[in-house]
Amino acid sequence: MIGAIEAGGTKFVLAVADDKRQIVAREKIPTTSPEHVLEETIDFFKQYEIESLGIGSFGPIGVDPARSDYGYIKKTPKVGWSNFPLLLKLKNAFNIPIYWTTDVNVAAYGELQEGRGIGKKNLVYFTIGTGVGAGLILNKQIYTGYNHPEVGHLIMKPVVGDHFTGICPYHESCLEGMASGPAIEKRIGHSAKELTTADNEWQTEAFYLAQACVDVTVMFAPDIIIFGGGVSNQEQLFPKIRSSFLQQLGGYVDTPPVEDYIVHAALGDDAGIVGALLLADKARDSSVSLSYTE
The missing domain is CATH 3.30.420.40 (ATPase, nucleotide binding domain)
Incomplete structure (x- = not known):
């Protein structure tokens, strides 16, 4: 087991x-x-x-x-x-x-192996919820450097008309500070559950998520960008993200068709636990120790 x-x-x-x-x-x-x-x-x-x-x-x-x-x-x-x-x-x-x-790395790995990333080599997985983070899979391997990436703290250029300064205690107007669930509620002054699917707040949210997609596209050129987390369960977001992404990218680089490039997680809320089990299996079968070393 x-x-x-x-x-x-x-x-x-x-x-x-x-x-x-x-x-x-x-x-x-x-x-x-x-x-x-x-x-x-x-x-x-x-x-x-x-x-x-x-x-x-x-x-x-x-x-x-x-x-x-x-x-x-x-x-x-x-x-x-x-x-x-x-x-x-x-x-x-x-x-x-x-x-x-x-x-977020275990969720990214779960989607790579058993979700929307099947058959891909390079992907970015965003989770948009209470916080914002991203896992990077490069050449089918989880990427870490001196630290693990903190893509949720990319600094955002504000959308025209948005005077909200963000909630991140470290960077204020970073992606997490502008687009997390608590950031949405702070901007609108009430629970996000009260928003309708047609509310203009989703257009603002889509702008920041699209800007993050542009950033990772020009930095990492992934095969696919996958969104998970509670906020991303709002289906009306995806057409808005894709449209804003194309506008902000300005045709500078090629990507796969946008409907196949910016997508929702296939595993939903199970992506993380599926990925963690896959990595547990990998640890058990690996000849290289992946456990704690003093």
Whole structure:
């Protein structure tokens, strides 16, 4: 058996699957204190004889095994979680191979292998929800550098008439600060659930998401751009994003047909847990240790 954790800022999703990656048990835990979440997580997996674990965590996180912050959730506004050694705690509890990466990377990998990215080599996966992040797959491999990419903090050029300055405490008018779920609500002054599908706010949202698509297009030239997360479940967004993308790109570079290039995640909310299970399988079968190293 293999295990998976999609460690989000709102909830942890835990899953155990058999050797065919069929889920046999699943549980959700609210992301409260690290001590409480860790205890419940360990208790859940102790019920099963798991051979490996795939973890996608909210961040920023340490991703370089050669650095002292590897396996840590680093500086985060999530109370109590800054500088928390999540990977080490789980490694000490289970002593099994563990694949460790970001929550958006596991979703990107899930879509690569079993979703809209099947048959592609290079993709960008955006999650648009409480926060905004992106996972990069280059030549079918999860990309990380000195840190993992933080595409959600690309600085945005404001749409004409939008005087909103953003909510990001670090950069204000970055993608997350301008286009996350909380940013939408701050701009309009009420719950986004009250918006109709025809509300002009979706055009504003589409402008910023399209601008992000232009940015990653000229930087990485992916084969496909996939959107997941709660905000992206608004179907009326996609024609608006595609139209704005074409206008903002201005024909500068070629892309696949825009209807096939900017798309919604096929796996929906399951992309992360599917990807984490795939990476757990990879960790179990790899001859290279992917677990915590001191």
